[in-house]
Amino acid sequence: MxxxxxxxxxxxxxxxxxxxxxxxxxxxxxxxxxxxxxxxxxxxxxxxxxxxxxxxxxxxxxxxxxxxxxxxQVNYVTSFSSQYPPLLKTIYDYPFILFYRGNIHLLSSTYTLGVVGSREATHYSKCALDYLFPHFINIPLTIVSGLAKGADSIAHQFALKHHLPTIAVLGFGHLNHYPKETRKLRNIIEETGLVISEYPPLTKINKYQFPERNRLISGLSRGVLITEAKIKSGSQITIDCALDQNRNVYVLPGSMFNPLTKGNLLRAQEGAMIVSEAEDILYDYRFLNN
Structure with missing residues (x-):
């Protein structure tokens, strides 16, 4: 009822x-x-x-x-279902319904890592994720991101490349899509992973919905990794959500000369874990298993 x-x-x-x-x-x-x-x-x-x-x-x-x-071809799960992710239900403004296409069992993943960063992500993000992700296979980590251009799509692509489960979180209904550059990638994830949204399928694209989406990326994740992020960016909103939700925050090392990693440096100063090896993340996830 x-x-x-x-x-x-x-x-x-x-x-x-x-x-x-x-x-x-x-x-x-x-x-x-x-x-x-x-x-x-x-x-x-x-x-x-x-x-x-x-x-x-x-x-x-x-x-x-x-x-x-x-x-x-959209299904749904409510917060009353055993398939609803218990981790997400711990956030204060959790969605009561998730609409989805794909493998609903991924919502039960114990080890989830959110990956966020700039829509203008550089080769640095690609190299870093391509280096880190193979080390995550044995757990395996499920990669959560927002299917935007740049860091999000890179995270999903390298998750698929290295056979890691991946969840894409939309900021609109399933019968819409943005940006067009990630449409083909989304089709693949709907077949092999999971694409979710808190919005009914016909919900149009509105700017205010993307910050709402960001809280779900962090809410579904045990920790969140920043690849490259400016000081003022959507990634910083996700990190603020992660901190409010008591999630671990990780950052790739940044350069003082690169505006795209100024946000990384700021978060590192605030106490985020600097990631230079996969073990910097894996140590925390092994601890969760004990």
Missing amino acids: NDFILLKMRWIGYTTQHIHHLLNVFPKFFNVNEHVQFEMINEWESLYLKKKRFTQLEEISYDYIQTQLSRS
Whole structure:
């Protein structure tokens, strides 16, 4: 029952933040029947939301949504499912639903490493990841990133090259894509890895959704590695999320002369682990196994 109400709410436009707020107002929302849940939503919406969606919620059917999902070849998992990643559920604003294409079992990966960096990533990022990733096979680490140009796509590509599982996190619905340069890569990951989004399939591309996406990259990961990042960048937002979520932060060594690694140097000064060998990361992951 809770799966159904969550799916319907997200489908018609209630956000993750809306549902968290609803739970703050009605902490027992998930412990009552559907009729009472609708009464709670109606009361909550009338008090707190300008845009009213309750009529849509009453009218839309679960079967209609399931048909649309089937046509889109998109599945979903809710926070009530045993397949929902327990690590992600520890963050304070976790999504109640993840829409996905690919191998859902990757969400159960114990050892996950987020990789972020500049969209203008240089040969340095490629060489570094190509050097590090073969050492991760025996664990194996699952590589999590955001399928953007630059460091994200490099991380996914080298994960595939070295036969590491990889999860791509979208900042929009599955029936859209951005940027076009990573479309073919996404197709491959949907076949061999996992592509997830907290947004229903038709959700368009909006700038504010990418920082929301970044918290999922770190939320799914035991640690996050910066390859190259400016001081002000989307990667820094992901690292801020990682720190808030009590995740380990790793950085490749940076040059004082390279603007793309100024962010690396800053994070190293703040206490991030500088990675010069794979063992710098593997030591922490072995500790998690004890």
